[in-house]
Amino acid sequence: MEIETDVAIIGAGPAGLFAAFECGMLRLDCVLIDALSEIGGQCTALYPEKPIYDIPGLPAVEAGALIASLERQIAPFHVRRLLDRRVEALAGTRGAFRLRTDRGDSVAAKAVIIAAGAGAFGPNRPPLAGIEAFEREGGVMYFIRRREALRGRRVVIAGGGDSAVDWALSLRDIAAKVWLVHRRDRFRSAPESLAQLDRAAGRGEIEKVVPYQLHGLSGEDGVLSGVSVATLDGEVRTLDADCLLPFFGLSTDLGPIANWGLQTGLHTLVPVTPSTLETTLPGVFAIGDVATYPGKLKLILQGFSEAAMAAHAIHPIVRPEQALHFEYSTSRGVPAA
Template sequence: MTVQKTDVVIIGAGPVGLFAVFECGMVGLNCHVIDALDAIGGQCSALYPEKPIYDIPGFPQISGAGLVEQLELQAAPFKPVYHLGQRVDKLEQPNGVGGGFRLTTSKGNVIEAGAVIIAAGAGAFGPNRPPLANIESFEGQPGGCGVHYLVRRAEDFRARRIVIAGGGDSAVDWALMLHGVAAQIWFVHRRDQFRAAPDSVAKLRALDGYGLDIVVPYQLDALEGGNGVLTGVTVKTLEGQTRSLPADALLAFFGLKSDLGPIAQWGMELDRHHLPVDPANCQTSVPGIFAIGDVATYRGKLKLILTGFAEAASAAHAIYPLLNDGKPLHFEYSTSKGTPGSGVKA
C-alpha cells in the first residue's frame, strides 16, 4: 500500500475548498484535495457554471465557471494534488488524538495528513433522477444529447431540441439562457405554477410560442430512442393523457440530494447535517478537523461564498501552529509576502 503524505487534506473542491488551498499555501502548508465530482468547482460548476454571480468582492459580475477558473489559477502556485471522482470512505487517527489522520478514498488512495479541512458544502451530492425506465443508458452522452442534470456549456446545446423538466430556478434560468441557442425548447412542469423568481417566470411566459413551448400540466413518463440515442420524451397528465415531444436532450432539474456520507461517522458533533465549529478558528468538535463553507455552522452564520473564504483563512492560520509544535505564525500580508513565482520579496 502506497501512502501519500501532506500537511492538510481538503475535502471538497468547490470555491471555498479551492481558496483554502491558497490560504494554506500562503502559510507554507501543502494540500491534497478530494472531491466526489469528476471536476473541480462543486455546486458552482454543477449547477450554474454560466449563471452570473454578483456578490464576489472585486467582481461586479462573474460566472460560476469563471470564478472557479480564477480560484484554480490562484491555487496553482501551491501545487495542490487533486483526487477527483472519489470520496473519503474512512478516516482514522492511527497515532491517537493529535497524531494526524489517515484517509482512505473510494478509489483506494491512502493519504496521511496533520489536519483535515471539510469544505464539502452539504456533503457529497448527486442529482435526483426522475423514475424513468432505462434512464441510465441515455446519461453521459456528448454534444448536448441524451439526459443531463446540469449544463456546463450552453453552446453544447446549439441547434438541439431540448426538453427541460422542473419548476424551480435552475429549470427556468436555463430555459431563458438556452433560448436562441437551442432549436426548440419544451418546458415541462406538472402544474402551471413555478417556484422560480417571479421576474424569471414572467420572462419565460413571454417566450411561450417563440421557440419555447410551456407544456403544463404534464410530467415525464418515458424516454424514446435506443442505444443511448434520445429521440423524444413522452409526457403525461395526471389523467393519463400522453404527448410525445421530439427531443435530442432532456435536462432534468429536480434538485440535488446531498449526504454527508461517512463524514457523519467520524465522531464529530452534528447539527442537522451540518458541523458546528468554533467561529474563531472553524475547528469542529474533533481536534485537527476543521469545517468551512456551507457544511459549517455557528450562531449568526451567513451562508455566502465570501463567508466561506474568510473561514478558509481562519482555518489555515489555526492549523499552522498545530503542525509546527505550537510555533506562532508570523503573519504577513500578501502584498509583502507575494506567492511562489510572483517575484515579491518580504
C-alpha cells in the same frame, strides 16, 4: 504514498481550492484530496458552462472558468493533490492526524479541513416509466457540460430552483424551444433571475408551463419525441420535445466522513462553530456546503469567507510558537514559494 503536511483539505471544489490559497498566504503547507479525477467539484463535473452571478467583482462567470481562476491563484504555492481518491479513515488528535485513502495513501496532518460539498452526489431521478432508455440516448440529461450540445433542440426543463431557472435563461438563445415546467407559478431563485425569467417569458423566449408536473415520456428506440405533463386535476398536455432536463436536486452521501465521530445534522451537514468553522472534533474544520451553523447561506462566496476564517483558526495549531498578525494581501503580497 506517504505525505506529511500542515493541513489536509478534503474536497477540491471552490471552497477547498480557496482554502488552499488562504493556507498558502499564511505559509501553511497543504494537500488537496478529492474523489474526483479533476479539481472543481460540481462546478467541473456537473456544469462547467453554467453561469454564476454572485461572485464579487465578476458580474457573470462560468463555473469552469471560476475553477480555472482559482487554480491559477494557488499556483505559486505548488499545492500537492491526491485526486481520484476517497479518504477512508481518520485517526489521531488535534495537531497529529493521520488520514488513509482508498488507494493506500497515508497523510499525516496537523489539522483537517472538510470541504466536501454535498459529499458523493447523484441526481434525484423523476419516477417516469422507461426513463432509463432515454437517459442512455441523451434524451434525458441531469447535468450539462456543454451548452452547444443543446443547440437547436427542443428542451423541457423541470424544476423550480436556481438550476432550472438559470439553465432556462442560459439556453433560451441556443435551443429551438425552451419550456420550464413547475408544479406552481412560484420559483425559488434569486430575484434578478426571476425578473429575467419574467421578461424572457413575456418575449416568448421561454414558455412557463405551470402548474404542471412531469407525467410521462414518449419516443422510440430511446429517442425522445415528447414529454407529457399533468396538473393535479389530471389535465395532461404533451410537449413536442427531444430533450428533458430534470433539476430536482442531488442525492448526497458523506460516505466514510459520517463515521469519524463528528456530530452530523440534517441532510448530512456538519455543525461548526461559526467563528472558527471547527467541528465537534477538535482540529477538524468544515467549510462550504457541508458546514452548517445559524444564518448559514449556501453560497460560494460564503464558502470563500469560511476558508479564510478556518485557515486563520488553524494557524495556532500548526504554528503555536508564532503569533499571527493579520495583514491585508495588498500590503503583504503573495509569499514567495
